[in-house]
Amino acid sequence: MTNLLLLQVLNGVQFGILLFLVAAGLTLIFGIMDLINLAHGVLYMVGAYLTATFTALTGDFFLGLALALPAALVFGIVLERLVFRQLYDRDHLEQVLATFGLILVLNEGVLMIWGAAPISVPIPEILSGSIPLVGPLRYPVFRIVIIAAGLLTALGLWFLVSRTRVGMLLRAGASNAPMVSALGVDVKRLFMLVFGLGAMLAGFAGAMVAPILSVEPGMGNNVLILTFVVIVIGGIGSIRGAFVAALLVGLVDTVGRTFGPILLQKVLDPSAASQTGRTLAPMLIYIMMAIVLFARPSGLFPKKGGA
């Protein structure tokens, strides 16, 4: 029981880290450009497909990843120039409509190029296998690598945002973009950079799950909704909030799916418990979101002075 809990907690952390990678870009884009981007989940999907393709071409996952990340960055910047740049000063409804249209185009485009069949990416040789945890318990190396890579990225992001000049501009842009522009900073370039960074982070998340999930059209859709839950709980625009909320959502979802039915067995008979548990578990994170919002309508870490 304790072993199972430990495993599920690790899985939950790993899932949460992935959500954070996607959510960080989305919350930055919202916080700084005031843009609601429904197509962010598509960037995650594109990252996974690019990694799958480059891995198949080069025969090496790391080389594939090294090629996929800049490709995702370029893809994000191209989208920014073509579409998003013109949406910054529109109202949210128009942003929703345009990015919704973009989802249709990109999902269908992926379907056209790569087909509907899921693509699998082999786990690289060095990172396959598992390592012992406690007692007989083992955990796959690749999932540990995902956790480590995610934590390193979070650390790097923290450093970038709070310790560098670019980060200073980002924070200033988030609290008052027109003022930053008036001070002579090229806000357009800053926005493009943020968008590219967000696209690359989402693409990185997609790349990291490519070997453990199947790469398929529409894989970004569910992630998008979970990411929204994450940034709403964390407080829109807050990277710290996104980190905490992502781990919370990852843990509650993963642990809830396993332990919900087990806990319910104490009050219900086994078949009813597993039925109720399986029905309720997917709703847990939404219920959690409702509770958080009921208590704090702007999330756990609301942006100061903003919405």
Place this chain on the structure above:
Amino acid sequence: MKDTDTAPAGARTPRLAGRGALIGALVLFAIFAVLPFAAHAAGDPFFIVTATRIIVFAIAALSLDLILGYGAIVSFGHAAFMGIGAYSVAILATHGIGDVLVQALVAVLASALFALVTGAISLRTKGVYFIMITLAFGQMAYFFMVSLSAYGGDDGLTLYDRSTLFGAPLLDGDIGLYYAALAVLVGAFFLLRAVVASRFGRVLRGTRDNRVRMQAIGFSPYPYQLTAYVLAGAIAGLAGVLLANQTEFVSPAYMTWQRSGELIVMVVLGGMGTLTGAIAGAVGFLMLEEILSSLWVHWHIVFGALLVLIVLYTRGGLAGLAGRVFGGRRR
């Protein structure tokens, strides 16, 4: 920081005036009324099935227009209410309750209750938070039905008989169902027209145009918005009842967020805050879908690109364009 509550897209775009909207709706209803005869004469009686589907979505779009167009409440989970209505029919039918009045009553109550609970929480927030929260609640309903294996789960639920009225199979024929749906559409249109014109509707519109000013003159927007949200949810639930009868099949796919997005597209492109626009938007959307999907498998690309281009290059959507062309006055 933009505030969606004080600057909705509809508020600054000129729109067709009230009388024009009424005439437009009456023309649409007249066309709908003679459509079965025309389809029969044209040798395409199956068009009636498509037309029923269009009417069902027009009802849902109409209800969304109440909150989106008149309340500037961008709800991204409206499909959930349709799904709840559809599931009310299917679940009651599996328990042997096939009367449409009972089913409709349950559907309206269930979707209104869901709207009340989720609306009470979501309406505490504003702008982009509200969009994301309604999206998440819609997904919650979707996942609930996906994992509810007792009623088909992911596979959905087949309806073996259409609903009856006091035991009479009035909806069994496609024509009967079509006119029933049309009657609901006309009823919903005039009900919502009356609601919008009432004092309640004026408070709702006032909040859309300037929330702070409404608060300053002593109105609390929350109960008004919540009431509108519940009413819209209930009408969408009714549309779900018709949808279940039309397809004779219910599945969680009715509740996906893509479906909610499509409803928003219908309302916005048809023209927000006119009611008639929502109906026209549903007709245009579904006809375009019908035509494009018969031409190319990957028609979503064309459709999505059109949507992006319309938003980027025609400020205020097609309705804004129509409003500018016809010089409609601002309400």
